[in-house]
Amino acid sequence: MFQLRFTTLVEAPLTVAFDVARSLGRPWGHPLEEVVSERPWRDVYRAAPGSGWRTLVHTRHFSATGDGTRVEEQLDVDTGLGPADRLLRRRVERAMQAHLDAFAAAAARRALEVTQVVGAALVDDRRRVLVAQRGSGPLAGLWEFPGGKVERGESDLTALVRECTEELGVRVQPQGFLGEVPLDGVVAGGPPGASTLRVWAGRIVAGELVAHEHTELRWLAADELEDLAWIAADRPLLPAVRTLLTHP
Numbered sequence: 001m002f003q004l005r006f007t008t009l010v011e012a013p014l015t016v017a018f019d020v021a022r023s024l025g026r027p028w029g030h031p032l033e034e035v036v037s038e039r040p041w042r043d044v045y046r047a048a049p050g051s052g053w054r055t056l057v058h059t060r061h062f063s064a065t066g067d068g069t070r071v072e073e074q075l076d077v078d079t080g081l082g083p084a085d086r087l088l089r090r091r092v093e094r095a096m097q098a099h100l101d102a103f104a105a106a107a108a109r110r111a112l113e114v115t116q117v118v119g120a121a122l123v124d125d126r127r128r129v130l131v132a133q134r135g136s137g138p139l140a141g142l143w144e145f146p147g148g149k150v151e152r153g154e155s156d157l158t159a160l161v162r163e164c165t166e167e168l169g170v171r172v173q174p175q176g177f178l179g180e181v182p183l184d185g186v187v188a189g190g191p192p193g194a195s196t197l198r199v200w201a202g203r204i205v206a207g208e209l210v211a212h213e214h215t216e217l218r219w220l221a222a223d224e225l226e227d228l229a230w231i232a233a234d235r236p237l238l239p240a241v242r243t244l245l246t247h248p
């Protein structure tokens with residue numbers, strides 16, 4: 001019996017890392033059956049009963065970070081053949097390393113096809129967050145984090161600073177990463193994984209706030225977050241914003 005763990009940081013949003021991992025399969029020939037699939041957070045596969053393995057379970061966790069998606073994998077293997085486990089372990093380890101390098105490269109390539117939106121949860125000295133009401137388009141009237149689409153060749157944080165200057169007339173300093181949500185079908189329709197929103201905490205460091213593109217700007221305290229008419233896709237990020245405001 002042995003257990004192997006691998007951690008890979010992939011320069012791609014969650015949905016892309018998850019979908020590419022699944023399309024690549026695994027570096028061994030034995031077919032596995034899926035027992036859990038929670039896109040884009042987690043999946044678990046195991047060798048089917050009767051396949052000859054006493055245990056073969058492959059668990060993957062995907063989590064968003066400021067630098068991309070962290071993929072944590074665990075393999076639990078028992079051939080039931082004692083010493084054969086040791087040989088197998090070395091082979092699986094080598095095969096997995098090469099496989100994970102290829103996975104990271106493939107996911108980074110696929111990420112280039114995704115529309116990435118960045119948002120800023122800007123916090124003031126009174127522990128309030130700035131929210132903005134969209135003025136036009138299908139989401140007009142709903143509230144969001146200031147921000148916008150990352151342009152080709154631009155980093156997420158460069159885009160965040162640029163968008164805040166364009167939309168609000170201020171210079172912001174991004175701080176900790178707050179989270180990521182899929183925007184499938186929200187930005188431009190498109191297939192699952194076609195767009196994502198990644199949000200950072202931040203502060204205004206220069207300039208006077210002006211709503212250049214939004215109908216209205218508001219500063220909200222933690223207990224006012226829930227009642228706002230948010231773009232629905234943003235709601236899963238609210239607990240992290242609340243934590244930011246209550247435990248700075």
Ligand SMILES: Nc1nc2c([nH]c(=O)n2[C@H]2C[C@H](O)[C@@H](COP(=O)(O)OP(=O)(O)OP(=O)(O)O)O2)c(=O)[nH]1
Nearest residue numbers: 117119144145146147148149183186187231233234
């Ligand atoms: N800025 C922002 N956009 C969001 C949020 N939630 C959400 O679904 N979106 C969607 C709305 C839009 O479809 C898309 C962002 O596009 P945008 O039109 O603001 O981007 P942009 O400023 O780069 O505009 P453009 O160049 O396409 O005109 O992401 C959010 O919290 N903030």
